[in-house]
């Protein structure tokens with residue numbers, strides 16, 4: 001697909017799994033894994049443009065994650081708040097446009113406003129579109145879009161726009177979907193947008209993920225033969 005950043009740039013999406021296991025295996029509280037996970041976000045996002053990735057979508061907090069213990073949820077929300085406050089300048093400096101995708105009405109006070117401010121401050125970013133999913137559910141987005149359908153009139157394109165719009169997102173097809181942490185499932189992430197995504201699973205725990213892992217995923221992706229249900233192969237050009 002064509003990304004908003006530059007023609008031919010790819011859309012990669014990552015389920016950042018393994019923070020808790022990384023931390024507990026070191027005798028640390030789970031939140032320490034999430035904290036290290038923020039550093040992995042920075043490393044990974046900054047590696048994207050040179051690897052030919054123009055849009056990066058990260059799954060930071062699912063609608064089902066509210067079920068976690070209150071101290072973990074509170075810790076994650078504090079991390080999000082400080083990320084929005086402290087990272088905006090760096091994002092703007094590195095040409096990164098930030099969007100936060102997901103529901104905003106259940107977030108703690110002040111965070112929706114911080115999201116609007118961070119998005120406005122980075123809107124000129126052209127090297128990378130970084131989309132962070134918070135309180136996100138692909139199923140809820142699809143149900144909400146279906147409820148708004150009038151007379152059943154929809155195309156894949158128009159319905160895709162509605163699905164994305166339900167979560168404050170834009171309709172962007174996923175090219176490569178990566179999951180870290182050794183599990184192999186989609187966990188209600190971008191179910192509509194990832195219809196033809198190539199899947200890459202790695203045992204690397206998210207806090208340790210970085211440029212080399214992303215490059216390895218891109219090498220794997222470059223070897224795939226994408227046919228989109230047809231017979232014609234469309235191999236993807238990937239940056240060297």
Ligand code: FPP
Nearest residue numbers: 016017018019020021034037060079080083
């Ligand atoms: C899944 O790993 C990870 C999460 C639910 C949270 C991801 C959050 C971050 C990387 C940092 C916060 C993000 C921002 C933008 C500030 P898990 O904890 O379920 O791992 P486990 O399977 O090992 O328990």
